[in-house]
Amino acid sequence: MNEARTDPLEALAGLLRRGTPRRFDPARPVDDGLLRRVLAVASLTPSEFDLQPARFVVVREPAERRALRPIAFGNPLPGDAAAVVVVLGYLHPHRTDLDAIVAAARGEGAMTAAREAELRGRVATALGHRGEAELAARAGRAGSMAAAALLLAARAAGLAAAYVDNLDRPALRSRLGIPADHAVCGIVAIGHAAAIEPFAGRLPLAEVCFDGHFGRPWNDAASRAGVPDGSAPSAGLR
Numbered sequence: 001m002n003e004a005r006t007d008p009l010e011a012l013a014g015l016l017r018r019g020t021p022r023r024f025d026p027a028r029p030v031d032d033g034l035l036r037r038v039l040a041v042a043s044l045t046p047s048e049f050d051l052q053p054a055r056f057v058v059v060r061e062p063a064e065r066r067a068l069r070p071i072a073f074g075n076p077l078p079g080d081a082a083a084v085v086v087v088l089g090y091l092h093p094h095r096t097d098l099d100a101i102v103a104a105a106r107g108e109g110a111m112t113a114a115r116e117a118e119l120r121g122r123v124a125t126a127l128g129h130r131g132e133a134e135l136a137a138r139a140g141r142a143g144s145m146a147a148a149a150l151l152l153a154a155r156a157a158g159l160a161a162a163y164v165d166n167l168d169r170p171a172l173r174s175r176l177g178i179p180a181d182h183a184v185c186g187i188v189a190i191g192h193a194a195a196i197e198p199f200a201g202r203l204p205l206a207e208v209c210f211d212g213h214f215g216r217p218w219n220d221a222a223s224r225a226g227v228p229d230g231s232a233p234s235a236g237l238r
């Protein structure tokens, strides 16, 4: 058995290296059941205080998807994808959803009275006095994490997936009825790639990773020497 194939980190690197398709094959659909499973995985994304602010508007209807092309400033990916998922971050889950989230956690055996009191206190301290701009920034970060998970889940399901951020957000809001208390994080277009693209590569770890202090070079040679079997990490982990 090839160990590298079963290494979860290698598998994840493979999904990231698969990359963003330049075009989707518009003739190849994606099964509803598979898309549902992909969304279910993305909905497991963790969030601050487990407030779960990510929301997904799934656009499947071809005419609706095509209408997103001008909204994506001419980008053909949304129109040609089998499904477009608009990822949102809800600004006010601490006001409207906390009771239900606590009750669900209690049902799972994951919430005691003491933990609930602590959680409510921490939520009030961290979010209770925040203005809308700060809440929007937090919702955007949470939703973007869910979008990243969605991208990886789609690829793990054998599909191609593209994150598109360059959007006319006011036009998107108006077309899909997205209310002001939801941040638009981006869209994840999902389908089958028209062609396999070569991976463009990434900056070396030594260039993007600092050692304990910004600007202090990460000791990449030492970290490589620590690889358990003595071999260099594969290209995907470099």
Ligand SMILES: Cc1cc2nc3c(=O)[nH]c(=O)nc-3n(C[C@H](O)[C@H](O)[C@H](O)COP(=O)(O)O)c2cc1C
Pocket (backbone or CB within 6 Å): 016, 017, 018, 019, 020, 021, 075, 077, 162, 163, 164, 165, 166, 167, 186, 199, 200
């Ligand atoms: C947060 C984010 C926003 C992106 N926005 C766009 C976009 O607006 N339009 C687009 O065509 N690609 C977009 N992409 C795709 C990137 O251009 C692509 O991931 C990058 O060039 C690396 O290529 P690869 O994914 O093939 O490795 C985005 C990717 C990310 C992660």
